[in-house]
Every structure is written in structure tokens, then in C-alpha cells.
Amino acid sequence: MQENESQGERSPIEQLVALLDLEAIEENIFRGTSPKDRSQRVFGGQVLGQALVAASRTVDARICHSLHAYFLLPGDPKIPILYEVDRSRDGSSFSSRRVVAIQHGRPVFHMAASFQIPEAGLEHQIEPPDVPPPEGLPNEEELRRRIADRIPAKYRDHFLRKRPIEIRPVDGEGFFSGEARPPHYAVWMRAAGPLPDDTALQQCVLAYASDMTLLETSLAPHGVSWFDETIQLASIDHAMWFHRPFRADDWLLYVQDSPSASGARGFNRGLIYSREGELVASVAQEGLIRIRAR
Secondary structure, three states, rough: EEEEEEOOOOHHHHHHHHOOEEEEEOOEEEOOOOOOOOOOOOOHHHHHHHHHHHHOOOOOOOEHHHHHHEEEOOOOOOEEEEEEEEEEOOOOEEEEEEEEEEEOOOEEEEEEEEOOOOOOHHHHHHHOOOOOHHHOOOOOOHHHHHHHHHHOOHHHHHHHHOEEEEEEEEHHHHHHHHOOOOEEEOOOOOEEEOOOOOOHHHHHHHHHOOOOHHHHHHHHHHHOOOOOOOOEEEEEEEEEEEOOOOOOOOOOEEEEEEEEEEEEEEEEEEEEEEEEOOEEEEEEEEEEEEEEOO
């Protein structure tokens, strides 16, 4: 038993599962909350995951195959988020949903998602790169402890906190080096504990995790890190396609690149592979990477 569990506290992954368990307050309307350790704004992956939960609870026997989302305003972690689902269409094979997240009476996020009845068809995929397996790599927590003294004091506690997603960067400390490097990252990741056998929940956890390292890829060529106060960072939009079944509590390889940065925006892509080399999901995101006026 982990130390925090012995003290009657929930583990980080148990907290995430609870975070994704939205309260139904009316037909098509759900309420979510944020972790108490968030002080400035809600993590984008949290809103993605919660919005997908809300949409998934309005469909039967259909699985999400794509979502397209926009972050409109920073989320306030101190108050609940209302998720209103529009049941746009239910066809014979596909269902479409639109979700709007609301705080302080204003939309802060919206997402369109499409669901499909599982069916067979033609298949192909781009093969994964040849990388070391996760067992031989240091985990992110170890790497963060090694370099904690380089992190500004006001960010250190947040930097060192335990996370619900375990990450093992393929290039080790280079992931946190802050040195200019090509815009490519690869990390192994998985939920930091077992998850229920629920396809929708597995997808929602992966949506949460997909926002954790992607934006930093566009910073790599510029030698900038997320805690550099000369840069303003925020997710602008996020798209995701689910190709094949997977488990978010098994190792997944997240291969990321950033083809372009311009106009104070960084464009990033990701391919997510199972341990067996199956392409299970694809991701695309544009984020704000604005140089602050001095």
C-alpha cells in the first residue's frame, strides 16, 4: 500500500478518476470540479477529459472516434464547471455531440465529438519509431527530483507534485534540459494505477494525458521551458482521433513533433502507439507561445 493511501488519501490516479466522474444535474447538463492544488487556471487536459465524459454519457453503444475542441477562456479552478451537451445528431452508425463548458455565465471551452458503432474495415498505419522500452528509462518523477534546484522556487512544489499519469521520456533529462533542440519528443506514458474496464473512461484519461507534454514540443527549438516567465503559454485548440482499442493504464508511446511555429502560435502533432506497436490515437494542437513584453 502506498504511503498516501495508508493515510486515508486517494492516489493521484484515483483522484483523476473521481475528477472525471461528473455530477449529472439535469438532462444533458453535468457539473465538474477542479483539484484544489490548482491556483491560477484549470489544466486543459482536465477540461478535455471532463467534456468527453459529458458527451459519452449521452450516447449508447457507440465509441468516440474524434473530437475537436477550442479553449476560449482560462478556466477558474475555484468554482465548478458546467458542461452542457447538445445532442446534435443520432444516425444509424454515427452520433454527433457538441459540448460547451460554462463558468461565470460565459463559455470557456467548446468541443464537437463524433461517436460510431464499432465496425470492421480496411486497415493500415504508420509504424512506430524504434525506441527503448519503458522499463529501462527513468520515470519523470526521478528526473524532476534531479533538476528541482534549477526550477524557480515558486514553481517547485507544482513541478514536484505526484501526477496521475506516469511519464518516461525516451531521451531522459533532455526532456527538461531547456536547451535548444529539434522539435521532436517521444515519451512512454500510462495511468499511474489500474483503471476500470470502461472504454469511455480509458479514452477520457488518454485525452487528459494527451495535453501534458504536447505544447512543450514547439518550445524545444527555442530553448524555452514552460516555467520561463518571458513566454505566455496556453492551449488554443486540441483535436484527437481514436483509431483502435487501448488501455490507458498500459504503456503507450506518445511520439510528438512540431512542424511549425509562427504568429505567436506553436503547432504540434502526436501519434500514440500501444506497447505492441498499434497506432491507437492521433493528436493535433495549436498553442499560444507569446513572448511577453518586458
